[in-house]
Amino acid sequence: MEKAYIEQISRMIGDWIPQAASIAVAVGDSYVYVKMGELDLRIREGDPVPAGSVAELTFQKGVRVEKLVENSPLGFPYYGIGYPVEYKGQSAALIVILPPNHLVTRKPQLGFLTGKLDDNWRPVKVEHVSHIESNQKKTWFYSEEEAFSTIYTLKELRYQLPDCFLVIHRSFIVNINYIEGIARDISSNYVLTMKDGSLLPVSQNYSAAIRERLGF
Secondary structure, three states, X not given: OOHHHHHHHHHHHOOOOOOOOEEEEEEOOEEEEEXXXXXXXXXXXXXXXXXXXXXXXXXXXXXXXXXXXXXXXXXXXXXXXEEEEEEOOEEEEEEEEEOHHHXXXXXXXXXXXXXXEOOEEEEEEHHHOOEEEEEOOEEEEEEOOEEEEEOOOHHHHOXXXXXXXXXXXXXXXXXXXXXXXXXXXXXXXXXXXXXXXXEEEOOHHHHXXXXXXXXX
């Protein structure tokens, strides 16, 4: 595929996609064009199309595909949109990759969480929430040393919270403003000490992103 032709398409669609987006084109079973945005997906021209990817699903279904990839081997989630196209009689896929926080535009950002404490429901402003936990198939959030259950899942909450909230583990989201300290445990994994005394583990999958976000 002529690279100049693809770059022309890239410039055209650049008018309506965010600058943070990455663009890739796959023909047959490999990528022929890659333009990286905010996320480095480690895709290079000539790389094969991996199983289960947005590109493969686009080829299989032959229609526009949208998918949130949460369990990425890269250690961070991303959102992909695939468009089936044709080039010189060959099936091709145009893929737009976005950071997951762009999903926030699809749902309003939460200003409060309503939680259940004993037999009562109470709305709590999100800035008063220190951390959120998924445990025993329930979601709990903590405020002023009290634990509230909520109807939301951790997956639903992670893209509707303000920027001060940080995913540190598949079971924990923390409010950065409530972090008291960061240390390593005997396995050299990071552990966060929260202002209420809670000790929360940092998954290795999120360590690099957390270090970059917090600057240490």
